[in-house]
Amino acid sequence: MTYQQWLKQAVTRLRGSESPRRDAEILLGHITGRTRTFILAFDETVLTQDELAPLDGLLARRERGEPVAHLVGMREFWSLPLAVSPVTLIPRPDTECLVEQALGRLPEQPCDILDLGTGTGAIALAIASERPDCRVTAVDFIADAVALAQQNAQTLGISNVNILQSNWFSALAGLQFAMIVSNPPYIDGQDPHLHQGDVRFEPKSALVADDGGLADLAHIIHEGRNALLPNGLMLLEHGWTQGEAVRRLFTDAGYLQAQTCKDYGNNDRLTLA
Ligand code: GLN
Secondary structure, eight states: OBHHHHHHHHHHHTTTSSOHHHHHHHHHHHHHOOOHHHHHHTTTOBOOHHHHHHHHHHHHHHHTTOOHHHHHTEEEETTEEEEOOTTSOOOOTTHHHHHHHHHHHSOSSOOEEEEESOTTTHHHHHHHHHOTTSEEEEEESSHHHHHHHHHHHHHHTOOSEEEEEOSTTTTOTTOOEEEEEEOOOOBOTTOGGGGSGGGGGSOGGGTBOTGGGTHHHHHHHHHHTTTEEEEEEEEEEOOTTOHHHHHHHHHHTTOSOOEEEEOTTSSEEEEEO
16 A cells, blocks of 8 residues: 555545544654655655554544544644643644743843743743743643653753742742743633543643633732732733633732733634733
């Protein structure tokens, strides 16, 4: 069977996915070790038996809905190849908006930045890689996530990030930062979105929060007042219907200039204050 023939039948089998062709190409590239360019240019290449068996195994798992990122163990974020695992959220392109806003608003001089609930380390590593003069502290509640983020920092050779285990601010007493960023859990536990696509295979602890999804956002906003330097900035990702509620949480907690920004799909996605 050639690359082209395998892709054709894989696309048919993956028609339940939002992106059958892209999924199939990624799985093929993962098993053959070939780039997408090679696969498309040399699509008459014949697959060996050693490639076909694991490829069909991955295809069957993808057919059952497992995220492509879990099947290949990596996902690119801000052009950084990150190891991913089922212990954390899979980094999303929407979260790159948060990185973009954070980078655009950091002071020019070196400063300290905090990323809460870092997961794979995506946000922290993206910021640290762009601002080697700054020091990024990244925390996660889950020990396996801390290990994964540390592994990513090491693989990428990013050394200006310090990753530690902490339940939000619990291990950070007395520390203050020029900027605090977070993509916390913000989905309501009843949201039907939780029964569709990749989220079914991601940890609820990274997705779901009490109070209609606002509990962790509220906690971070309240506790964060003591962890921000004067004129410090907090940037939080949230759901596209939560902009007004998050702005109110910020202003009720005494923050100034709460402002919501949209993501690449033109939906409210993050609020900064
Ligand atoms: N944006 C993600 C989703 O809707 C959720 C991310 C989060 O809860 N922090 O799938």
